[in-house]
């Protein structure tokens with residue numbers, strides 16, 4: 001969750017930015033990479049010939065990291081012969097992320113023919129009480145990020161919203177939806193729960209002996225890494241998971257930013273859960289990478305001399 005927002009200032013917080021209505025406001029907004037990116041995207045999307053497919057290809061859409069996750073999930077599902085996949089947002093708050101996820105799901109379902117289920121999990125009442133000093137209790141308080149249920153439900157469409165503390169709702173959901181998940185295994189997860197303890201609970205999705213509810217590799221977006229350190233918050237929950245498992249790992253995708261259009265900062269927050277003990281882990285995803293590296297023609301051939 002982005003911090004230091006205008007909301008804080010509008011509430012009259014002494015350290016929030018107070019709108020001055022002048023050039024300082026413009027500079028403040030323009031100093032944010034998010035503002036510059038949004039302006040660039042609006043400009044590019046207005047160019048002739050830049051349609052929806054190009055917007056997705058170049059990450060010019062709302063929450064491109066969610067679009068990336070849905071793309072990876074649908075591609076991987078298709079290559080492994082699944083006709084459906086599930087994508088999950090842990091931590092929904094007002095619902096803007098869940099609605100963006102649902103929009104990307106509709107796009108990639110139409111583009112790939114893979115049915116995409118969208119599920120959001122949230123307490124519905126904002127953050128619970130912190131239970132671990134690594135929950136960043138100096139930043140977050142119980143009740144932050146409440147939800148307007150009626151407004152959100154009115155716009156959800158086919159997306160599911162599971163309300164209640166994850167401690168209870170996640171195991172219940174996995175139990176009651178085992179069959180639908182076996183036909184639509186989870187392929188993308190956004191972790192945006194702010195707390196180390198809640199993230200650890202969400203990672204329960206990857207624990208236990210069952211595999212049928214998951215693709216062998218699950219793309220994860222970790223929203224709450226920036227501004228923290230490795231031994232607190234989300235990063236600590238991931239480290240604990242890795243320490244407890246020999247044949248499963250959650251790790252950052254190395255080098256992703258360099259080969260993503262416009263090398264966006266969000267690429268550094270893309271992780272993948274590798275499930276080495278999944279029965280399909282070693283199945284070849286045909287088309288996922290080039291399959292030959294032929295020798296170049298050589299200098300004389302390149303110049304056309306034979």
Ligand SMILES: C[S@@+](CC[C@H](N)C(=O)[O-])C[C@H]1O[C@@H](n2cnc3c(N)ncnc32)[C@H](O)[C@@H]1O
Pocket residue numbers: 001089090091092093094095096097098121122123124125126127128144145146164165166167192193194195198201
């Ligand atoms: C930062 S907000 C999510 C923001 C949202 N993803 C977005 O992009 O707009 C964090 C959310 O996590 C939820 N949350 C944190 N711990 C939870 C838990 N143990 N069970 C259920 N929800 C939890 C809170 O209710 C809160 O709405």
